[in-house]
Amino acid sequence: AQKITQTQPGMFVQEKEAVTLDCTYDTSDPSYGLFWYKQPSSGEMIFLIYQGSYDQQNATEGRYSLNFQKARKSANLVISASQLGDSAMYFCAIEVSGGTSYGKLTFGQGTILTVHP
Amino acid sequence: KAGVTQTPRYLIKTRGQQVTLSCSPISGHRSVSWYQQTPGQGLQFLFEYFSETQRNKGNFPGRFSGRQFSNSRSEMNVSTLELGDSALYLCASSLGQGNPGELFFGEGSRLTVL
Numbered sequence: 001a002q003k004i005t006q007t008q009p010g011m012f013v014q015e016k017e018a019v020t021l022d023c024t025y026d027t028s029d030p031s032y033g034l035f036w037y038k039q040p041s042s043g044e045m046i047f048l049i050y051q052g053s054y055d056q057q058n059a060t061e062g063r064y065s066l067n068f069q070k071a072r073k074s075a076n077l078v079i080s081a082s083q084l085g086d087s088a089m090y091f092c093a094i095e096v097s098g099g100t101s102y103g104k105l106t107f108g109q110g111t112i113l114t115v116h117p
Numbered sequence: 118k119a120g121v122t123q124t125p126r127y128l129i130k131t132r133g134q135q136v137t138l139s140c141s142p143i144s145g146h147r148s149v150s151w152y153q154q155t156p157g158q159g160l161q162f163l164f165e166y167f168s169e170t171q172r173n174k175g176n177f178p179g180r181f182s183g184r185q186f187s188n189s190r191s192e193m194n195v196s197t198l199e200l201g202d203s204a205l206y207l208c209a210s211s212l213g214q215g216n217p218g219e220l221f222f223g224e225g226s227r228l229t230v231l
Contacts, residue, residue: 045222103150103165
């Protein structure tokens with residue numbers, strides 16, 4: 001079974017500063033994908049970034065980057081130049097490869113990010 | 118390109134009733150997954166369908182069921198509703214083949230059971 005741990009229930013950051021949201025994972029499968037989603041108060045889960053277990057380089061998507069440390073089983077999300085609109089709940093999730101695992105994401109408990117002006 | 122569409126967005130039911138939620142995936146996506154989100158349990162996987170076949174199922178009672186149609190649209194049904202079924206139900210679609218890839222979520226259906 002897979003497990004995601006997000007140890008920060010809430011984080012605060014000043015507008016325009018960078019922030020790191022922590023995520024550690026546990027799986028025995030060698031092939032897996034790690035995801036970060038943003039969930040505003042409206043409820044929609046917005047895909048931010050993806051990292052495959054065999055990817056050699058850390059994933060980046062605009063202001064989002066994933067600090068992937070495979071040996072430590074961590075996949076921290078870094079948001080650069082925070083904006084007020086970044087205030088939301090952030091979830092880390094894992095999906096392992098395999099026919100019985102398609103579509104099955106295991107989520108962490110989430111981190112509420114608040115960006116102050 | 119249209120995103121994942123879920124209907125209805127909000128609904129209120131009473132205990133013992135049943136409910137059907139609908140999900141239309143992104144065009145070309147053949148996999149649809151369903152999740153339940155509650156404040157206490159967080160996000161939990163319900164089931165996944167691909168080409169009208171259920172490939173994966175989470176640990177939910179038999180009152181929770183689903184199906185997928187030939188056009189990849191999916192429905193989930195909850196029978197004999199309980200107060201604890203109050204939740205945000207999220208649907209996600211993906212290509213469903215190969216290595217793990219992006220899952221795109223809809224805005225969810227918020228169910229309140231009274």
